[in-house]
Amino acid sequence: MTDHVTTHQAQEDARNEDILIYLNGKVVPKAEAVVSVYDSGFMLGDGVWEGLRLYEGHWAFLDEHMDRLFEAAKAIDLDIGITPDAMKQAIEDTRAANGMTTNAHARLMVTRGVKTRPFQHPGLSQQGPTITIIMEHSKPSIPRPIRLATVPHIRGLPMTQDPKLNSHSKLNCILACIAAEKAGADEGLMLDVNGFVNTTNACNFFIVRKGAVWTSTGDYCMNGITRQKVIDVCRADGIPVFERNYSLVDTYGADEAFLTGTFGAQTPVGEVDGRQIGTGDMGPMTLRIRDLYKKLVEQDAQQ
Structure with missing residues (x-):
């Protein structure tokens, strides 16, 4: 690949x-x-x-x-x-x-x-x-949903290098990206110190299961502004959203998955560790959240 x-x-x-x-x-x-x-x-x-x-x-x-x-x-x-x-x-x-x-x-x-x-x-x-x-x-041009591979590199404890910091020291994430590419994927899915799904090497990660949106607890992931905005729009629109511990088993069985970041806003994930997520394309919940996020950006511009 x-x-x-x-x-x-x-x-x-x-x-x-x-x-x-x-x-x-x-x-x-x-x-x-x-x-x-x-x-x-x-x-x-x-x-x-x-x-x-x-x-x-x-x-x-x-x-x-x-x-x-x-x-x-x-x-x-x-x-x-x-x-x-x-x-x-x-x-x-x-x-x-x-x-x-x-x-x-x-x-x-x-x-x-x-x-x-x-x-x-x-x-x-x-x-x-x-x-x-x-x-x-810079106009995003991502031709297909992202493929992820779980990598051995983890988001560490705050007393080592707090993963909430947007620091110039990105070698841990770069090694995660390299490992993912060696596995034939686009980006690395990184776990936390307890083995729960956390984030990718460059973006925050969400899954959708039975109409609810899940993301990590936030204890070990990047302090993503887009991540928080997605949580905010879900709450405002009545979409169940949970910051919780969840596993790869939960992830493989998800109906949808997407990434968040300032550049791509919400980017669909089609595959994790060779398992197709949902239909493999952008799902209806991701589309709905994209629309809500665009409206939030417009509201921010008017303030």
Whole structure:
């Protein structure tokens, strides 16, 4: 099986060759957006990030993304050096410079900055943070439902590396993705420390059983904003939704499954460990939630 699909697969767009990128207070051409080999992010994965999605001139749930970014920075004792409002302005300046109005994706990254010597101690990062915003024209183009394979890599305990952190240190998830691809799947389904179904290497995971929506407890998964919005719209629309422990047995017998993330919103899953889920296509509950989520994005834009 070689026709791998990624959950961040987008249509090719030639305009991305000429994008402008925000780097430490300046908006510069792509070729000039470079950081030092001494940067903490490059050297050690020492930083936090956010993914943002532009819908019809509006960055969806921007306040929630700013809250998560600044909370994560505080957790790792990183002083971003600017206010959330200033960060929002940087995002808007970058959008305007690129003339983007919709179907754009931004990756906002903050690292501890350039180190004086190539070692781990955070005190060696003395030149302030590095702040970067990569903004691309990006329209999702996922040709079929995603195939998942359960991998041996797990989402760990919070005293090791809290899986709720959107940190630059993603090697655990990358290894999970590699294992899934070696198994002929697109993405890795990761369990928690107790063996319950948790999340994939890049997205949050949901199943549908007998008209109810299930997802993990949230104890070991990414603190997904889209995940929470799906839970919110289900509750508001009277759809039974549960944050619970559940197993692979529950998953294989599901009527539907889908992934959530800022990029793809809700992406259908057609297969887990070689077992077809439901019809293998996007199911009616996933379609319903997609519609509810789109309406929520529109409501957010009007506030």
